[in-house]
Amino acid sequence: MKLHIERAAVDTLMIRLFDRIEEGNMPWLLAASQQLRRQFGDQLIDLVPSYTTLMLHYDLRQLDEITARQLITTALAGLQPLPPEHAGREHEIAVWYDISVGPDLERLSGLTGLSVSQVIALHSDQEYQVFALGFAPGFAYMGLLDEQLAAPRLATPRKRVPAGSVAIAERQTAAYPLASPGGWNLVGRTPAPLFDRNRDGYSLLRPGDRVRFVPVEHAEFVRLGGDDTPVSGDA
Template sequence: MKARVEVVAIDCLMVRLFDVIAEPNMPWMLAASQRLRASFAGHLIDLVPSYTTLMVHYDLRALSPSQARELIDTALTDLQPDAQAGGQCHVLPVWYDLSVGPELSLLARRSGLSVAEVIARHSGREYQVFALGFAPGFAFMGLVDEVLAAPRLNTPRKRVAMGSVGIAERQTAAYPVVSPGGWNLIGRTPSKLFDRERDGYSLMQPGDRVRFEAVEPAEFIRLGGDDRSLEVSP
C-alpha cells in the first residue's frame, strides 16, 4: 500500500490511504492509526481518522515537518491489518415511524418499496462506523442498501431531534444532540450517543459495528426515548 502525505497546515499532515469509501478499508485504517499513535507518541496532538484519510496534528516545537514525514513513513512500512482487531458491536433500538421519521414515505416511494420493507432493509444489516464528526458523538456509518440511498435534503432542517436516525447517500447516522441537519429522517433511537461522563464521550468509535433494531413505541419510551415532536420541516 502506497500512502500519500498531504500538507494541511504548518503542523498538520494528511495521510491518504484510499481514494474510495469501502468497508474493507477499516482494518487498514485502524492498523495505520495504531502505528501512527505509537510512532509519534508524546509529540502527537491529535489524530483524526476519516473514511480514507488520517489527519496527523503534531507538536511543531518537538518535530520538524520533515521529521514528521519520516515518522509517518516508518509507521506505515510493512503495514498489515490486525485480523484480531475489531471494535465493539452496538445494537441501537429504533422506533421507525412517520411521526419521528418523516422521510420514511419518501424513501419508500423512491425505492419502490413499502415503508415496512424500508425499515426491514435498514435494520437488516450491520454497519461499520467510519468516522466521527459534524457534532460530538455523531458517527458516520455505512454502507446502507443501495436501494435506500438518498441525497441530503435541499434545505437542511434548523433543528433535528436528539436520537433521530437518518440516511444520506449510502451513509446512515443518529443525531446525538439537537442540531441542524439535512439527512432523511426515518426513526429515532433512545440510546445516549454522547455523554460527557463517558470515556471518549461518544458511544461509538471508528471501527465499531452497529445494528439497528426496530422497537415498538412503548419499548422506545420505556428505554428513555422522547416521542415529542421537534421542528421536522425544512
C-alpha cells in the same frame, strides 16, 4: 493500500491510504492509527481517522515537517490490517421507526418504490461500520447503506433535528447525538445516549465499531428513555 502524505496545515499532515470508500479500508486505517500513536508518542497532538485518510496533528515545538514525514513512513512500513476481533466493538441500537419521528420514511418509500415497512426492514437488516466521527460530537458516519435506500440529502435542511434521530443520506446512515440543524432523511429515533460528557471519549460509537439498528415498539422505546415528541412540521 498506497501511502500518500499531504500537508494540511503548518503542523498537520493528511495521510492518504485509499482513494475509494470501502468497508475493507477500516482495518488498515485502525492499524495505521495504532502504529502512528506508538511512533509519535507525546509528539502527537491528535490523530483523526476517516474513510480513506488519517489527519495527523503533531507538536511543532518538538518536530519539523520533514521529521514527521519520516516518522510516518517508518510507522507504516510493512503495515498489516487489524484482525476483525480487534477492529472495534459491536453495538445493537434500539430504534423506533415511525412517521412521527421519521417523517422522511414516506419520502424514501416514494423515491425507492419500496413500502415503508420494506424501507425499515432494509435499514435494520444490515450491520454498519463506523467510518468516522464529525459534524457534531458523537455523530458517527456509518455505511455502507443498501444501494436501494441511497437517497440525496434534503434540498432545504431542517432548522432543528431532535437528538436521537436516525437518518439516511446517500449510502450513509447516522444518528444525531444532539439536537441540531440537519439535512439527512429521518427514518426513526433511538433512545441510546450517543454523546455523554462523562464517558471516556464522549462518544458511544468510534471508528471501526459495528452497529446494527434493532426495531422496537413505541412502549419499549419510551421505557428505554426515548423522547417520542414528533418532529415539528416547520423544523
